[in-house]
Amino acid sequence: MKRTTILIAFLAFVLIGCAPILSQSNPPLVVDTGVDPESWALIPAGEFFAGQFNHTQTIDHDYEMMVTLVTNTQFAEYLNASLADGTLKVDGEFIVGYHPGEEFHAYEHEMEIPAGDYPHVPLADDSLRIDQSDGIFSARAGYENHPVVMVSWFGANAYCDYYGWRLPTELEWEKAARGTDGRPFPWGEEFNNAHVNAYFSRDPFEWTLGKAGDTTPVGFYNGQIYEGYQTVDSPSPYGLYDMAGNVWQWTLDDHPDQHYRYMRGGSKAEYEFMLRVWMRNSSGPEYMSPNAGFRCVR
């Protein structure tokens, strides 16, 4: 009897783990962070400390970067416009767009990316918080000011390109995140949960998906109190929000002999060490993730 009880308790415990996730049936907390997703910040040309070991690097041009990640609202507007003018098209379960391909050297483990249409976002994936009704895309209720996710590098690159902008290079991204003083996080050296949406950071959006949490609205960590949850104002030295945590951010560089695309900044599903400004994630450019978004530079 005792053994049976233990066995049943063990099986029940395991089955609890198979319970469905909650996000789809629970709308998120709606907050206005007051940070404008249409705003840009100037990052001046000059030297800065790059990487874990603070090597001096120089960026020889001024550039502006979006203060926030591209939101679901912004991306829905883009989809509507670009589908209407034929820049993008629907192909099966994806919205796709043309990419001219990349030079292939047959290096060991090099990805081959020939010219052709590549997926930008999935249409049938619930993790994309953009819905379609009568051929019109709009941000899902409650997720309007959350960063868009489930966008491939092709999709992110095409978005920036569509408006005459581009994705930031890795160096541009890093300088924008840490400024010129070699800090490990956009806000400084110290880390705590009130700075950032990270794994098990106990923010008000975490209950929807468990420890990996949900995205937070762009600019959420700005010192405001949201229903009793106190955040710390955590912009980068240039005033950019969410340069650590929330979602990984695609960067522009195509690394020869490889063609993986690199992401920076960590995400809501990452521990502290992956949120340091020099840490990188990478994948093929077709990768679409609930933990990856982007912002543009001009």
Added chain:
Amino acid sequence: MQGVKERFNYLFSSTRGLSMVAIGLIALVSAVWGTLSGPLAELGVKEFMIDLLGMNILQAEREGRMITLYHSIAMTVVAILVYFITGIISMKEHERVKINATVTVGYLMVMFFGLAFGYFGHNWIYHGLFISGQALVFWAGVLLAAALWPWRKEYYISDTAYARTRSGLDLERTAFFVVAVAMLGSAFFGAIAGMYYGNGFETFLAETTIREPHKTILQKSIIGHLHIMLALLTTGVSLVIGRWLDFKGIWQKMAMPLYIVGSVILTFGAWSVMVVEWAHTTIYIGSTFILLGALFLVISSFGVLIRAGLEKRGLKKAGLFTRLAALVDDPLKFGSLWQMIFMNFTVSGVGIFMAVKLDEMIRVWPYRDERILLAGHWHILATLTATVMLFYYADLMGLQGRARKIFGWAVIIFSDLAFGSVTIFGMKRLFVDEASQQPTVDTLMVLADLALVIVLLALAAFLIWLLVDFFSKNGRWKKDVNLSSSQEVKA
């Protein structure tokens, strides 16, 4: 005073005592440093521990800290392996004393000064002593290799049940010697790269570089170093297990040449990673030889365990289930072999799968998934090897009866549950996507954490038992005080 002196002698001169100190220190370091990551860090214990101990933690130094931590634990494990070898292999008593003394001072310096440097502020004297400790461990290895020199006539064997050449060269001793020499050479590959730290070469964790298409020669040197050190340490442990279980007969005669040749090829392959593209092929060939040798050890020893189990039951022949029951009768001996089999599911199998499916599958996943799988894979190899060493040590300490069974089975079942869960966690992208993975992750992590807690509780209970004995006036330790290490192990 006499009691203190005797106890000191036991702790720092006997195989059992020396091993107990080293295992106790690893347990202590694991308990404290384990709070800096994983579930305890999530619960906020990390910050508490940092404040309590006054650790000096800078974000940019994480990788460097981890490297000192790995070396602190790895050198201690190497020391334990050295104690096991000096206790179980014939050598002169003065050689044994010198080797054990040198490696003990070495690993203690590595551990104390390495952790002090890594976690409590950069006093460069600490760093110098950390390096000096590693040099002493290396020197102990040189002394060990010299003591193991198999071509000394006095160590030739005449018993035809064991692997030997026609002239009587003991091939098992030769295998120990080859592994010791290969480890010394492989240590150099870390040391050479280490010399360049701060002089054009920077701290990195191997898993950080996996997707870099063009690695520097020093990066390759470090990657080769860490892989071969762990592989050779594991090979050395399996040789100790073979000696413990009195591995002999036709299987042993086939296995020992495989161990010797495999260790040479594998080591050559790992070293050649720096300069040739086909190094991995060499590594696969060397690994296959060693794995075959280990397989023969398992096959032969399973037969021995079954015969012993049946004999205990007064049987000469029996059906399948009785034979199986006989096989698992002694969880310590069975466990040491079973963990070698289990290793193939969680380490070798995963490694081969990754190699075969690298471009088609693994590199399609994000880097983070590949990194998790790789890091899990080698942590599992290291920890499974540690459980095998624990089985041997528990037997050496005379753990008997019900306690032997409970300890043995707790470690087998729960370590396998933990490492199986971690393996599935690493492979999760095969069956669950990122958006819906959290329930799976939660279940696997809770299973792994709970199982590890039970293993650690079993280890803690074992160590408490050892401590109680140690503080008893006439405990088991007393018998070892005046024995040489080899007499002690035989006793």
